[in-house]
Amino acid sequence: MNPAEPSGKALNAVRLAHLIVSSRLGEGGIAVDATAGNGYDTVFLARLVGSSGRVYAVDIQPVAIESTRARLEIETLSDRVRLRTGGHENLRALLPEVPDGCAEVVMFNLGYLPGSDKTFITRTETTLSALEEALRLLADSGVLTVVCYPGHAGGSSEAGRVCEWANGLPSDRFAVTICRTANGPEHSPFLTVVEKR
Numbered sequence: 001m002n003p004a005e006p007s008g009k010a011l012n013a014v015r016l017a018h019l020i021v022s023s024r025l026g027e028g029g030i031a032v033d034a035t036a037g038n039g040y041d042t043v044f045l046a047r048l049v050g051s052s053g054r055v056y057a058v059d060i061q062p063v064a065i066e067s068t069r070a071r072l073e074i075e076t077l078s079d080r081v082r083l084r085t086g087g088h089e090n091l092r093a094l095l096p097e098v099p100d101g102c103a104e105v106v107m108f109n110l111g112y113l114p115g116s117d118k119t120f121i122t123r124t125e126t127t128l129s130a131l132e133e134a135l136r137l138l139a140d141s142g143v144l145t146v147v148c149y150p151g152h153a154g155g156s157s158e159a160g161r162v163c164e165w166a167n168g169l170p171s172d173r174f175a176v177t178i179c180r181t182a183n184g185p186e187h188s189p190f191l192t193v194v195e196k197r
């Protein structure tokens with residue numbers, strides 16, 4: 001199963017992220033997908049920003065960028081998306097055309113690319129650096145979403161550190177919400193949302 005395309009209709013971390021993002025992003029918007037993977041989130045963002053908007057999608061794996069490129073071509077959405085291969089810990093350097101404070105949305109979907117090399121898993125230290133970079137890019141009233149996967153090796157500690165990071169953000173500048181299943185398995189994916197006030 002692709003984490004960005006869950007089966008069934010129940011709410012889950014990915015679906016909640018999409019619901020929140022779709023309430024904040026519209027025609028002409030600027031959005032960043034910091035973990036492009038197989039391109040599902042990139043396509044979702046590209047539809048929301050319309051032909052006058054722009055999506056920037058980053059992944060450390062060339063195979064992920066090629067997968068995203070192919071999906072965008074099938075959906076005829078390539079024109080409105082710029083793809084970058086590199087680590088999201090260097091997000092602002094990878095996206096020199098996005099000034100600080102200009103992105104309405106930045107999305108992270110942590111973990112590994114389904115069906116690919118699991119050594120390219122997101123890692124705590126680079127994830128935390130990338131989240132700091134993302135906050136700089138975020139516009140006022142912009143929203144940052146982070147889907148965390150505590151169920152795989154290393155995922156639990158990364159997810160815990162993401163929560164600690166978010167909990168430590170100053171409440172006069174950022175509103176933080178963490179959404180997790182109340183009656184599902186202990187290590188279910190969960191969503192962290194940071195809104196810039």
Ligand SMILES: C[S@@+](CC[C@H](N)C(=O)[O-])C[C@H]1O[C@@H](n2cnc3c(N)ncnc32)[C@H](O)[C@@H]1O
Binds near residue numbers: 034035041058064114
């Ligand atoms: C769960 S997948 C993303 C799924 C994707 N959003 C989608 O819709 O298909 C996580 C992705 O993060 C990427 N990744 C891991 N470390 C990274 C890093 N330091 N910088 C950028 N991407 C990274 C992996 O290569 C993988 O493609």
